[in-house]
Amino acid sequence: xxxxxxxxxxxxxxxxxxxxxxxxxxxxxxxxxxxxxxxxxxxxxxxxxxxxxxxxxxxxxxxxxxxxxxxxxxxxxxxxxxxxxxxxxxxxxxxxxxxxxxxxxxxxxxxxxxxxxxxxxxxxxxxxxxxxxxxxxxxxxxxxxxxxxxxxxxxxxxxxxxxxxxxxxxxxxxxxxxxxxxxxxxxxxxxxxxxxxxxxxxxxxxxxxxxxxxxxxxxxxxxxxxxxxxxxxxxxxxxxxxxxxxxxxxxxxxxxxxx
Ligand code: NAP
Numbered sequence: 001x002x003x004x005x006x007x008x009x010x011x012x013x014x015x016x017x018x019x020x021x022x023x024x025x026x027x028x029x030x031x032x033x034x035x036x037x038x039x040x041x042x043x044x045x046x047x048x049x050x051x052x053x054x055x056x057x058x059x060x061x062x063x064x065x066x067x068x069x070x071x072x073x074x075x076x077x078x079x080x081x082x083x084x085x086x087x088x089x090x091x092x093x094x095x096x097x098x099x100x101x102x103x104x105x106x107x108x109x110x111x112x113x114x115x116x117x118x119x120x121x122x123x124x125x126x127x128x129x130x131x132x133x134x135x136x137x138x139x140x141x142x143x144x145x146x147x148x149x150x151x152x153x154x155x156x157x158x159x160x161x162x163x164x165x166x167x168x169x170x171x172x173x174x175x176x177x178x179x180x181x182x183x184x185x186x187x188x189x190x191x192x193x194x195x196x197x198x199x200x201x202x203x204x205x206x207x208x209x210x211x212x213x214x215x216x217x218x219x220x221x222x223x224x225x226x227x228x229x230x231x232x233x234x235x236x237x238x239x240x241x242x243x244x245x246x247x248x249x250x251x252x253x254x255x256x257x258x259x
Contacts, residue, residue, distance in 0.1 A: 004029035013046060014034065022057070036060075084129065087122065089117070140184055
């Protein structure tokens, strides 16, 4: 039980990677706040699953790109549990598009949710962490920010690159208050963000094509990310801050060292 009685907010945990992080935190004893924006039913299912595992959770609807909704979410968590030990900034969206055909609205939406949403969540939460000289902040970046993304991900990559520098600067700003700030950079994970609108054949083709260019020869599972999130949220990582942990099965290395 590496997170026993820790209170954790996981943004965007109704589905995908966030859901898996919420469940992994539960197994380690944390009390989990399941945040979502649209998927009320899915968020309730995650809470039910957590309760089945013997854990404690609440779901809270809040658009991370809306500052007052974030403030209300954080207030609710403080009213209910009196503290926040862990914040995982996982909520994120992806719209493909190249520079030639980029869509201003989609670029702004990605920037608002992926970057400003992360800033709002940290800003509203950190004062409660500072008061207790304790906190773990984990930002979900992407290998896209490190230069190995597929074509059509330039604008998305930009938002994730911002998350990496934000992680490093905040680690510097917040270290003296006992707060660790780290990022996880996953490579391709098979979640809604990647498969929406695609046929079964297209999905299978996408998996096979990618598998061949990953040293470990399998696609990243949400649990691969959740395992690292547990480590970064726990006191086993107390001397690690400002780091980006790449979880890509060796994909970047494969692309760099193969011909
Ligand atoms: P996903 O399956 O599409 O899930 C996205 C989650 O974010 C959902 O819970 C969604 O809530 C929530 N969300 C979206 N916009 C939100 C908002 N404005 N406010 C609050 N919650 C919001 O995506 P995923 O693949 O798990 O991605 C999770 C994170 O990992 C993202 O930051 C993504 O960029 C990053 N990432 C993913 C991959 C990948 O290949 N999958 C790779 C690298 C990095 P609703 O259900 O209510 O819509």
